[in-house]
Amino acid sequence: QKEVEQNSGPLSVPEGAIASLNCTYSDRGSQSFFWYRQYSGKSPELIMFIYSNGDKEDGRFTAQLNKASQYVSLLIRDSQPSDSATYLCAVIGGSQGNLIFGKGTKLSVKP
Amino acid sequence: DVKVTQSSRYLVKRTGEKVFLECVQDMDHENMFWYRQDPGLGLRLIYFSYDVKMKEKGDIPEGYSVSREKKERFSLILESASTNQTSMYLCATDGGADTQYFGPGTRLTVL
Numbered sequence: 216q217k218e219v220e221q222n223s224g225p226l227s228v229p230e231g232a233i234a235s236l237n238c239t240y241s242d243r244g245s246q247s248f249f250w251y252r253q254y255s256g257k258s259p260e261l262i263m264f265i266y267s268n269g270d271k272e273d274g275r276f277t278a279q280l281n282k283a284s285q286y287v288s289l290l291i292r293d294s295q296p297s298d299s300a301t302y303l304c305a306v307i308g309g310s311q312g313n314l315i316f317g318k319g320t321k322l323s324v325k326p
Numbered sequence: 327d328v329k330v331t332q333s334s335r336y337l338v339k340r341t342g343e344k345v346f347l348e349c350v351q352d353m354d355h356e357n358m359f360w361y362r363q364d365p366g367l368g369l370r371l372i373y374f375s376y377d378v379k380m381k382e383k384g385d386i387p388e389g390y391s392v393s394r395e396k397k398e399r400f401s402l403i404l405e406s407a408s409t410n411q412t413s414m415y416l417c418a419t420d421g422g423a424d425t426q427y428f429g430p431g432t433r434l435t436v437l
Binding site for chain 1: 359366367368369371374382384416423424425426427428429430431
């Protein structure tokens with residue numbers, strides 16, 4: 216069974232700090248990696264995707280991928296209380312090439 | 327913007343009832359998905375469809391069926407609802423390169 220693992224948290228950071236969210240995956244052949252944000256009571260919203268080793272930056276968000284170590288991370292710079300949500304890591308790797316989701320890390324940004 | 331709508335935000339049904347959950351997308355996407363999300367278990371794929379009248383089982387298809395008669399509409403059917411099907415149901419569409427966009431979700435309670 217291919218798996219995606221995340222620390223469930225909660226991860227608590229002060230406003231303005233860098234929040235670092237990590238994810239590991241079991242399928243070495245996975246090629247596509249996604250980060251979703253989910254506010255309480257809402258549906259997941261795609262915020263980043265990354266396909267190549269290294270860093271990908273989009274505003275305050277940076278996704279980092281290390282295929283050799285099978286981990287992908289999301290950094291949120293200058294964290295804001297509005298960033299408080301659960302962050303889901305997802306990897307293409309199901310038996311039919313579907314998305315497999317981690318269970319999410321709950322982030323809390325304290326003012 | 328991709329728009330994915332689901333027929334109900336909240337639904338309460340009784341054990342044994344037949345339940346229809348509908349999902350409509352307005353972007354002419356071919357791939358559509360149904361997930362359920364439960365605390366501690368994360369998002370799990372129930373069924374997906376790559377085209378009209380096509381359907382594929384996901385990881386947890388038991389107790390569910392689907393229908394895709396038109397490209398924009400993907401329905402999830404609970405043939406005989408049971409209490410263990412109480413959950414948040416999320417529809418998603420694939421915007422290309424496996425980037426999935428979710429509807430607002432239907433919170434189903436089976437009494």
